[in-house]
Amino acid sequence: MTDADHTGTGDPRRTIELLWGVREKPRRGPKPKLTVEEIVTASIELADTEGISALSVRRGAERLGVSPMTIYTYIPGRAELLDLMIDRVHGELTDPPESHDWRVTMTILAEDAWEMYHRHPWMLQLTTGRLPLGPHTFAKHERELRAVDAIGLTDLEMDAVVAMVNGFVQGIARGSVESASLVRRSGLTDMEWWTASAPVLAEIPEADAGLFPLAARIGQAAGETHGAASAPLHTFRFGLARILDGVEQLVNGDSGSSGVELPS
Amino acid sequence: MTDADHTGTGDPRRTIELLWGVREKPRRGPKPKLTVEEIVTASIELADTEGISALSVRRGAERLGVSPMTIYTYIPGRAELLDLMIDRVHGELTDPPESHDWRVTMTILAEDAWEMYHRHPWMLQLTTGRLPLGPHTFAKHERELRAVDAIGLTDLEMDAVVAMVNGFVQGIARGSVESASLVRRSGLTDMEWWTASAPVLAEIPEADAGLFPLAARIGQAAGETHGAASAPLHTFRFGLARILDGVEQLVNGDSGSSGVELPS
DNA sequence: ACACAACTCTGTACACCGTAGAGAGAACGT
DNA sequence: ACGTTCTCTCTACGGTGTACAGAGTTGTGT
Numbered sequence: 196m197t198d199a200d201h202t203g204t205g206d207p208r209r210t211i212e213l214l215w216g217v218r219e220k221p222r223r224g225p226k227p228k229l230t231v232e233e234i235v236t237a238s239i240e241l242a243d244t245e246g247i248s249a250l251s252v253r254r255g256a257e258r259l260g261v262s263p264m265t266i267y268t269y270i271p272g273r274a275e276l277l278d279l280m281i282d283r284v285h286g287e288l289t290d291p292p293e294s295h296d297w298r299v300t301m302t303i304l305a306e307d308a309w310e311m312y313h314r315h316p317w318m319l320q321l322t323t324g325r326l327p328l329g330p331h332t333f334a335k336h337e338r339e340l341r342a343v344d345a346i347g348l349t350d351l352e353m354d355a356v357v358a359m360v361n362g363f364v365q366g367i368a369r370g371s372v373e374s375a376s377l378v379r380r381s382g383l384t385d386m387e388w389w390t391a392s393a394p395v396l397a398e399i400p401e402a403d404a405g406l407f408p409l410a411a412r413i414g415q416a417a418g419e420t421h422g423a424a425s426a427p428l429h430t431f432r433f434g435l436a437r438i439l440d441g442v443e444q445l446v447n448g449d450s451g452s453s454g455v456e457l458p459s
Numbered sequence: 460m461t462d463a464d465h466t467g468t469g470d471p472r473r474t475i476e477l478l479w480g481v482r483e484k485p486r487r488g489p490k491p492k493l494t495v496e497e498i499v500t501a502s503i504e505l506a507d508t509e510g511i512s513a514l515s516v517r518r519g520a521e522r523l524g525v526s527p528m529t530i531y532t533y534i535p536g537r538a539e540l541l542d543l544m545i546d547r548v549h550g551e552l553t554d555p556p557e558s559h560d561w562r563v564t565m566t567i568l569a570e571d572a573w574e575m576y577h578r579h580p581w582m583l584q585l586t587t588g589r590l591p592l593g594p595h596t597f598a599k600h601e602r603e604l605r606a607v608d609a610i611g612l613t614d615l616e617m618d619a620v621v622a623m624v625n626g627f628v629q630g631i632a633r634g635s636v637e638s639a640s641l642v643r644r645s646g647l648t649d650m651e652w653w654t655a656s657a658p659v660l661a662e663i664p665e666a667d668a669g670l671f672p673l674a675a676r677i678g679q680a681a682g683e684t685h686g687a688a689s690a691p692l693h694t695f696r697f698g699l700a701r702i703l704d705g706v707e708q709l710v711n712g713d714s715g716s717s718g719v720e721l722p723s
Numbered sequence: 724a725c726a727c728a729a730c731t732c733t734g735t736a737c738a739c740c741g742t743a744g745a746g747a748g749a750a751c752g753t
Numbered sequence: 754a755c756g757t758t759c760t761c762t763c764t765a766c767g768g769t770g771t772a773c774a775g776a777g778t779t780g781t782g783t
Binding site: 207208211212215216217320323324325328330333334336337340341344350351352353354355356358359361362363364365366367369370372373374376377385388391392395396399401402406407408409410412413416417420425429430433434436437438439440441442444445 | 471472475476479480481584587588589592594597598600601604605608614615616617618619620622623625626627628629630631633634636637638640641649652655656659660663665666670671672673674676677680681684689693694697698700701702703704705706708709
């Protein structure tokens with residue numbers, strides 16, 4: 196039981212009730228010490244500061260001052276807890292200001308998501324696959340569709356554009372977040388790690404730099420400009436602009452040689 | 460110790476020597492039962508069939524018919540093993556046929572990577588952050604840069620285009636792979652899962668479908684067309700074509716309103 | 724021929740994980 | 754007052770990566 200098994204496991208009814216905050220009024224027993232909200236809050240804090248792998252039921256319970264098994268009084272299991280965390284964090288995202296320019300709206304949404312993933316890196320490990328059917332997750336999707344509504348795309352194109360931008364943001368954010376986390380964990384910046392590794396590589400006769408001339412040239416250029424082996428924020432903004440350029444072509448109906456067909 | 464802590468841990472010299480297959484000729488002791496290659500092969504098979512979380516040192520050793528600690532004779536630890544697995548799999552990728560059209564080359568490379576991620580889903584959990592400094596990983600990077608060499612981009616633009624496409628492919632592939640894996644694990648297709656969940660949602664008064672009109676409409680349209688809640692392959696090909704359109708504009712120097720500036 | 728160094732392999736141990744199951748204690752309806 | 758229902762806790766199981774100590778095997782130097 197590691198990460199990655201969250202939504203799609205467990206009783207859907209119970210999960211959905213938890214996501215939408217439906218209480219079925221228990222009256223009899225002793226007063227609960229905790230609420231589901233407190234558990235979710237504590238779990239998010241733990242995941243933010245120490246990573247998703249440090250978020251164990253035991254650690255969460257310890258932080259809340261109860262024994263591990265107490266958590267299971269409130270939540271069926273770890274999978275449901277992760278769903279609740281995801282939906283809670285999606286609630287941090289808000290509607291962008293009105294704009295007549297869909298590119299501006301899309302850019303703001305993408306930048307908001309980018310920042311959200313950096314506040315909560317563990318989201319990138321959980322938001323693949325089926326998303327929880329919670330209110331804030333629905334709202335996020337609706338908001339994204341609204342940004343490309345009535346700009347001249349078909350329903351299917353709207354769907355594809357939103358999915359494509361989300362996939363892109365997640366793909367690049369993952370690299371960014373992982374790189375930052377490695378710096379924290381290893382105490383070495385990308386640059387320091389590279390300058391520590393390069394001499395070792397140079398000792399290996401098979402690893403002749405002449406074999407990879409472009410990688411050497413471009414790596415050098417990128418390193419000098421960005422002061423790092425990779426510049427995720429730059430890649431993110433550059434790539435997003437390219438993607439929106441491509442979407443704009445589609446909207447304008449002059450999408451170029453988009454029909455590259457493969458032999459397969 | 461879960462996943463995600465691979466490269467950047469451990470002694471770089473030993474790791475690099477393993478990656479490049481440098482043997483320093485030990486002669487004295489008993490003949491080794493195993494080779495590093497065998498361990499990597501068995502580990503990849505295990506990760507392919509049962510997922511990266513099932514790939515434990517114990518399971519790998521069991522499959523090879525040795526005791527768990529024997530593995531540590533060949534490899535310093537799990538982190539190094541993961542690096543070796545990554546580089547090995549990168550070696551499955553080959554040079555595309557020569558083409559005068561960089562779009563064709565880029566598309567082939569992206570499709571190859573797409574398929575590779577589907578053969579080895581665990582790669583998506585490991586290839587964020589620092590990549591191993593192995594021969595096949597270098598070759599992959601060089602190949603990608605060659606695809607956009609001398610088409611009219613600056614060094615920095617080449618770097619950004621390659622990073623952007625890689626991030627995009629990984630982002631979409633992750634959703635695709637995770638969705639397929641959920642179908643296998645839960646025994647429910649996305650469609651079945653949704654039709655099981657929808658009635659439960661309908662019972663929650665707060666979850667009024669009228670609150671999310673676009674999501675409802677587009678979800679319906681996508682479902683009818685693709686027969687599924689999401690169509691990752693379609694998103695991948697559609698998105699890649701948009702991205703390449705955007706890059707082509709950049710090459711042609713008529714990149715549109717790429718300069719969206721944010722208040723931040 | 725023989726001792727020894729170098730090497731492979733293994734058993735045990737530790738501190739973690741998610742959670743099943745049983746049961747103790749508290750608060751309410753009757 | 755009593756029984757029901759609920760919260761909370763304890764113990765236990767099978768899993769993880771790997772540190773450490775030691776047993777067994779082989780090639781080398783004398």
